[in-house]
Every structure is written in structure tokens, then in C-alpha cells.
């Protein structure tokens with residue numbers, strides 16, 4: 352069995368949990384507590400020198416990092432159901448939307464970035480929260496506009512894709528940072544539909560063994 356090193360509230364771990372659950376792949380979970388800096392422990396750095404979760408350890412001991420790269424690996428090895436459309440144009444667009452979250456929104460409200468802003472720029476809770484909320488809202492405005500222009504059941508597809516693996520955790524984070532998510536009605540509709548599905552329920556932070 353593969354092992355997922357993750358943390359219940361980590362949005363990048365949440366993405367991978369959704370992908371695994373959609374594909375019906377069971378894994379062993381190892382909790383890496385980000386609050387006590389376990390991601391910087393010698394043991395964790397030995398499998399991911401970047402000091403991040405998630406990490407997917409394969410049965411043969413090979414180690415995969417970066418949530419989107421892990422999801423693409425899963426899509427290649429467990430093709431059904433597909434997370435990325437076969438059509439090259441749609442595939443590129445779904446990937447671009449997923450990257451809007453994973454490459455543009457999420458990294459600037461990562462735990463280590465927020466800690467840096469707090470320490471180096473003398474920000475308290477309110478300033479840090481405002482920073483995170485601002486960048487989430489900025490990205491969501493773009494994604495809401497794109498979503499509004501599609502008539503599909505989900506974002507651009509009629510089944511959850513790589514994008515929904517990224518969106519639902521990002522909406523979870525948006526709520527944590529006090530973003531007014533009602534400003535994004537189409538994203539909210541997609542979120543509601545996904546949250547009813549067993550795979551998304553199984554992957555939700557509150558349903559993980561290490562939840563606090």
C-alpha cells in the first residue's frame with residue numbers, strides 16, 4: 352500500500368486525498384503535524400528536503416512530492432476516473448485553472464509565508480489574515496468569471512477534475528481567512544455539489560484521523 356504523509360488542514364494534502372478517494376485508491380496515512388514543525392524534522396526532510404506536505408511514498412519506496420505532480424502520477428497510474436480531460440485544449444484549460452490555485456493563490460498564504468510576514472513585516476493576526484484573504488479573493492474573481500462562462504456541471508467538465516481537487520481545499524482555506532465566499536456564487540455551487548460526493552466527504556479535513 353502507498354503512504355500519504357500529510358496534515359489534516361493542509362490544503363495541498365487535501366487535494367491529494369480527494370484525488371485518491373475519487374480513484375478509490377486506499378493509502379496508509381502518516382500525520383505530519385505542521386503546528387509543531389514536524390515538517391522540518393530530520394525524518395520528514397529525509398523524504399522531502401523542501402519540508403512540505405504532502406508526500407506520497409510508493410510501495411517500492413519511491414517518493415513523490417508536489418500535490419499536482421502527485422495527482423498527475425495518480426491519473427497516469429489509475430486512469431479511471433480521469434482527473435484531466437483527453438481533449439488537449441480542455442486539458443490545458445483545466446490545468447491552467449488548477450495552477451491558478453496551486454501556483455498563484457495558495458503559495459502566498461502558506462504557513463511559512465504567513466510566519467515570515469508576521470515576523471519580518473511586523474504584522475499581527477489581522478494583517479496576516481488580510482494578506483491571505485486579499486490574494487484568495489483576487490484569484491477567486493478570475494475563477495468565478497471563467498466558471499460563469501461554462502455551462503458544465505462542474506467547473507469546465509461534467510465530473511470533478513484536477514481543478515475541483517484544488518478548488519474545494521482552497522474554499523476551505525478561504526473560509527478560515529474570513530473571505531466572503533458568497534461573492535463567488537458559481538464557485539459556491541461547485542463546492543456544494545462536490546461536498547455531497549463520498550470522495551470529497553472522505554477527504555475533508557474534519558474526517559481525518561489527526562484532526563484537532
Ligand SMILES: N[C@@H](CCC(=O)N[C@@H](CS)C(=O)NCC(=O)O)C(=O)O
Pocket residue numbers: 360361362363364385390402403404405416417418419453458461462463464
Ligand atoms: N506546491 C506544494 C505546496 C505544499 C505546501 O505548501 N504544503 C504546506 C501545507 S498546505 C506545508 O507543508 N507547509 C509547511 C510550511 O510552510 O512550513 C504542493 O502543491 O504540494
